[in-house]
Amino acid sequence: DFHKGLEPATTTQDGSALRILIVHTRWNTAIVQGLVDGARKTMIEQHNVKPENIVIESVPGAYELPFAAKKLLEVSQIRAAEGANDLIGNVNLLDGLNLNSPTTTTTSAGAPPTSAGTTGAKGSRQAFDAVICIGVLIKGSTMHFEYICEAVSQGIMRVGLDSGVPVIFGVLTCLNEEQALSRAGLDKAGKGHNHGIDWGSGAVEMALLKNR
């Protein structure tokens, strides 16, 4: 069986120190919600990720997933660097972080920590260890589907490679709604498998690989 051994890690991994971002779309919302729930529950119940360390954000559609993943990752990395600045005084860790963000201070080392870093602003100072992008594309009667699928898969791959943070491709590209329901474990016959489960395990596995 070709697929033997290609299954995602089913053993429990130690996700207790990880912080994970889930970005999901607002298309086909019932199916997307099933996938998000599957990923979230698996990370918490099987891999001990803390619920408060799973951040869930939404975007209009699949085409917006790569941009949101890129931007939210960058912000988390900047906040983490600012937090570290607080800990070690005036060395500016933002130097050399090529985050393509106009707000990134690129002044020489020694610049005072940015205000955000010193005000104890709400929210975690830990950068995300992995991102799961979740969406459901269902083919319509035009070529729109093909173009979005190609753009989104290339875009999501690029965010992961450019950022050095693993981004799980959690986008179903289905020819009809039945296929999508089955892959979220929501089909009437109950014979489907919720792929969100695999994406949750994959996110933990790849985050731990990144942190080796």
Ligand SMILES: O=c1[nH]c(NC[C@H](O)[C@H](O)[C@H](O)CO)c([N+](=O)[O-])c(=O)[nH]1
């Ligand atoms: O997430 C989806 N977005 C879809 N389109 C919207 C697209 O992702 C963008 O949000 C839109 O083009 C604006 O950029 C879909 N279809 O068109 O079929 C779809 O099935 N799923």
